[in-house]
Amino acid sequence: MSESIRLRLDVSYDGAGFSGWAAQPTRRTVAGVLTEALGRLVGPETPLGLTVAGRTDAGVHATGQVCHIDLPIEDWERLSGSLLRRLAALMPPDARVRALRPVPDTFDARFSATFRRYEYRVCDEQWGPEPLRRHDTLGWLRPLDLDRLNAAAAGLLGEHDFAAFCKRKEHATTIRAINRLDWRRDPDGVLVATVQADAFCQAMVRSLVGAMLFVGDGRREPEWPGRLLTLRERSSEVTVAAAHGLTLVAVGYPDEAEYAARAEATRRLRG
Structure with a gap:
């Protein structure tokens, strides 16, 4: 087996044309187009261990x-000066590798991460979102109150069992630690929720946003989302907000010396 070098890739994409990240044989996915582009440079049979x-x-x-x-080292030596540019030519316009660099082999994009941060954009103007932002901004037909949204968010901060807001997976925990959850109204009038946690369950962020929006427009009281944390199964009362308003904006990592320890601790926790 040839020696290899681990590379960190920073990626951005417009999710509208993708069936999510994970590779699926019959669907267009971000991992699929990235793997295809890399395969054209190093050979489709080269195992790359793509981890997100x-x-x-x-x-x-x-x-x-x-x-x-x-x-593989030989491919890195051949491509190191041009890999980013070559990927730009091979990737579709709705997905970009924005940066890449060598990292220690103790780096694990998934398990070394200390947080994931998402933003969710909502426009409550009567006429709806700006046409150029229609793919990343939800239109909400009822006026939303910023103070009520933040009051609802406050009750969801901290470490809890978020089973009421998650699609449960067998043998997987629904306990998560949210260390930031707040709303702001930008100068253009768009409301933006920022949600940061160590990790998230499937559909968790969109479920949290859906619950808070019902508080923001007055149909639920600010304490309602927090009360759902006592449940141990998904709540049928929670509406999952549409996918297109959600964007993964940042993933945090510790110093290089702590990559391995963080990955080991995360594996134990998730197991």
Whole structure:
């Protein structure tokens, strides 16, 4: 087996045309187009071990996605000066590798991560989102109150069992630690929720946003989302917000010396 070098790739994409991140044989996915582009440069049979920080669902966007690959040394020596440019020529216009660099082999894009940060954009203007932002901004037909949204968010901060807001997977925990959850109204009038946690369950962010929006427009009281944390199964009362308003904006990592320890601790926790 030839020696390899681990590369960190920073990736962004418009999720509208993808069936999520994870490769699927009959569907267009971000991992699929990235793997295809890399295969054209190093050979489709070359195992790269593509690993991503977080698998986004169909329609979800990213400006700060992170993944890693293990590239054979001989290919890195041949391509190191031109790999980013070559990928730009081979990738479709709705997915970009924005940066790449060698990292220690202790780096794991998924398990070394300390946080994932998402933003969700909502326009509550009567006439709807700006046409140029229609793919990343949800239109909400009822006026939303910023104070009510933030009051609802406050009740969801911290470490909890978020089973009421998750699609449960067998043998997987639904306990997560949210260390940031707040709303702001930007100068253009768009409301933006910022959600940051160590990790998220499937559909968790969109479920949280869906619950808070019902508080923001007055149909639920600010304490309602927090009360759902007592449930141990998904709540049928929670509406999952549409995928297109959600963007993965950042993934955090510790210092290089702590990559391995963080990955080991995360594996134990998720197991």
